[in-house]
Amino acid sequence: MWERTLQDLIRGLRASKQDEAKFIATAIEEIRQEIKSKDMELKAAAVLKLTYLDMLGYDMSWASFYIVEVMSSAKVHLKTVGYLAAAQSFTQDTDVLMLTTNLLKKDFSSRPEEVAISLNGFSQFVTPDLARDLSPDLVKMLSHSRPHIRKRAVVLLFRVFQKFPEVIPHAMSRIRERLEDPDPGVVAATINVLCELARYNPSDYLSLAPLLFHLLTTSNNNWMLIKIIKLFGTLTPHEPRLVKKLMPRISEIISTTPAISLLYECVRTCIIGGMLQGTAGNALARTCVSKLATFLQDEDQNLKYISLLAMVNIVPTHPHLVAEYQDMILASVDDQDISIRMRALDLVSAMTNSNNLQAIVQQLLSHLVRTEASALPSAAQTLSQTASGTTQTPRLTSPSQNPAYRLILSQRILTICSQNTYENIVDFEWYLSVLVDLAYVASVDIGSEIRDQLVDVTARVQGVQRFTVSLMVKLLCDDTFLMNADQEGSCSEVLWAAAFICGEYCGELADPQKLLSYLLQPRVLDLPPDVIAVYLQATTKVFGVWASELAERWDSDDLPRVKDAVESTIERLADFVSNPDIEVQERAANALQLFTFIRADLNSYRPPVERGFGYEEVGSSSSNATEPDFPKSLFLIHPLSSTYELKTVAPNAQASVPIPEGLDLEAWIVPPPKESVGHARGESDDDGTIVETRMVKKGKKGKGKETGGAKARSKKKKDGDIGPERLAPAEEELTEAERAEQARLKAERLERQKDDPFYLSNDRHSRKPDQHDVDSIPVVHLDDLPPLSQAAENPRVPMLRSNDVQFSRQTFVIDRVGEMPSGAVSSVASSSSSPVPSVGLPAALINRGPSPSVGNGAATTTPLSGFPAYEVDDEVSGTATPPPIKVTRAKKKTKAVSGASNGKKRIAASSTMSAS
Amino acid sequence: MIHAVLIFNTSGKIFSLISARPASLCNFLDAPELEGFLVHKPEAGLGLGGPAGVEGEKLRVVYRNYATLYFVFVVDGAESELGILDLIQVFVESLDRAFENVCELDLVFHFDEVHHILSEIIQGGLVLDTNVEDIEIAVQNAAKARKESFATANPLALGAGGVGGSRGTGGLQTPLGWLTGKLTGVNTR
Known part of the structure; x- marks a missing residue:
């Protein structure tokens, strides 16, 4: 009688702020008692309290059986509590769910109030089993006498379809009927469901188009119109004829509707629904973009936001239309609202081309510069800070100061510059300066990305190497990075690149x-x-x-x-x-x-x-008189x-190295000892290159017989002459069973090694065949450096590029694809029509190779017999002006060069291998 | 689809991303901090699989601020951003009608009632109704059913009914029940 009600619990909780844990512990103890009570009211009250505590993060999964009990109560006010608790706490794995099937069935055929409660509750814990068992009842309920129930049933069916799609075909005709329901609420709910369903299988719902179009022309419920428009947006890509029919109506809505949300959805549907093709489409596109532009200028920030959101979709098809508003969009990147900035960033990245790249990057970079002005809080911010009693609330300052945002911005700069292997970059000296500036101003942990880019660009673009080296020398001479190396975001990883580049291209040093x-x-x-x-x-x-x-x-x-x-x-x-x-x-x-x-x-x-005594002992006395001075x-x-010479290596260069004749990679180098199961043993990889000792765990089940047999045999062997027996190759005396055992072990081993990065498996040709992002692969793959974590407190900005700095307008040759081994065997059929590599192999290397006779550096026109993988890259035209550049292309493999420190060695090694 | 409906007050620490935003900013939250969290991962074992072409679709956070309360909806691409703003308004209006000038404490002490009202607007992530009048009627009908059921089960009870003593919404409060509510601070605003 005097048990605590929910209200008492909440009040007590609010009163005992200091000792919340203790209070809740007692409360849960009480609930554990009450929930077992025979009195249904008490039990339900306990469940309700528990539901509240669940909201605060306390576990209630232990009570699921009691919840089912409360759900099954005949009294509506108790049943409601049960279903609420169930909706909140049941998951797909709750075991008592199987007990609810009959309960739900019963509730579905009960009084309307109970049906409503059970439908709502059920929507939160639909499982495939329940969906299958209950879908007939639900479909029947679509023609319930009360609109309220019909509405709930149709919405619930979406959940059921999600879990048990097989029922869709049977229910679809009934759902279609709901589109003509006398109650407008039911029609709207049905549209909501269809709108969701159409996202999964749009083509299945094309037959509804006439009905939907009728609703589109007759209804004046904005919410429903938005949904219908959205639904058409998913349908039109699958039925181009719809566009023609829809266009007049949508144009009409665009020009007449006062509801901005509806207007916006129409514009958006035009864009994503592919309605902007052809001449009529172009006119519509212009209307859409100008509407979006007015949103962009609106003082309502929400409209600004959605306008940027929609423009991202229109850029791929109509870049010129969006380009007209470039200044406005760039201004949005300066907005104080981080949401708008993020959307503007997306849009700006989509808009970049080789003409506007420099201006855009310059603008983005300027955001990263911490100026005193931007660090000063505005009057409003100062006021709110005073009000909240804190002196320093960093998040109220400009979003530019937010580290997460700075990181995204820095990454974005790198991505838009490096996309498609620096497709949009005309002036690489400018880009390298940007990279260095970024390292100075970023103050976030982006150093390793900058480092990779520096090394990559320098290796790919030969023309820029002298400039890079002079830039890197400046970095090495500047002790900013050295001083801040132990601070977060100091980007001192660039020193890695600086030292590496100065060392590697030391010939360019002044x-x-x-x-x-x-x-x-x-x-x-x-x-x-x-x-x-x-x-x-x-x-x-x-x-x-x-x-x-x-x-x-x-x-x-x-x-x-x-x-x-x-x-x-x-x-x-x-x-x-x-x-x-x-x-x-x-x-x-x-x-x-x-x-x-x-x-x-x-x-x-x-x-x-004085030569004549003392020097001869160093050697070379055998060489005749020309002693160097x-x-x-x-x-x-x-x-x-x-x-x-260090060069970019084609991503799949290693894979293309032809296997020398007579080398059987499958053959054992050292035949495995037969009693190896359960022992540590040397395993030879299939490539025959990696031999590793590892413990082979013996499987515990199902192998008794085989291993038993093997053991017996090995025992027998042990009895005999152990030494020579063990050492001798055992290959020829394998029995059939042993072969099977070996095959099985090998299969096991392959399975185990499949995901092991330290093994090269020989099915790598088949793996990742669809990966084509050459640019994402760094030339020299660098080891994961432990991120330097610190923030520069007083970063110097010594050399931020300003727009007036002029860079040399020379054109740069980019090695986009990298070097391939001579005699490469391509697993992808590639034509060898014009096998002219732009960067020749070093002379020293060529001389050792038998077939290709390519001059150092200069491209020769001699067709190379052993270079089937070379071909002219046809995308080059976009990147450079005369003279035409020939770029070698090849397919890729990610682990071409691994290991930062020995990157060079690896390259040399693989070249040697290929040349011999 | 609507993936989550959150209500919290200005002192909510977890939601500092939203409560730190001045009122003049837009009602859509794009925070770099949330990037990883909001990428839509289709449920494993989902019969239909993910919607075509929306793999990795980002969920959107739409919120509205009313006095000390923030109403946050997390939605996916099937919902209209501006439409959701309207829907939040519908939700708040419905709460206001049910609680008669709703305030924060109403929501704290009657969380079950808030759930019932929300269930008349959204069911299983889909919008059930957007008409405030219809919603109000449905809420009242449900409340009435619960109250009658409570009254028959507890003929001697003085309170307004419902297991948690939930406040009457249909104007059927007894004076005494109203008084006890006052005394215990339920209605104190």
């Missing part, structure tokens, strides 16, 4: 010696290990190119300079040798040894006049890194 000191400055030690490793590698390369340049125009005055440089390098390297990171340590040690060797050579070097060790390093 002053290599100066760079050496920057590469080894003590602060580098604060960087992440993978960056330090690249710094060390770059140091060696830069020194190598400097030394060899020096040697070519050798002057005896240079000797002290070289000695100094080597001396200081060795001194600096000593710090790195003790780095805790193994990779850094190893590279530093390698470099140190090389430099020590050079030092020794330099010390023993005597100027040419410089220390030979100056040429020690340069060839190590410059023998092969």
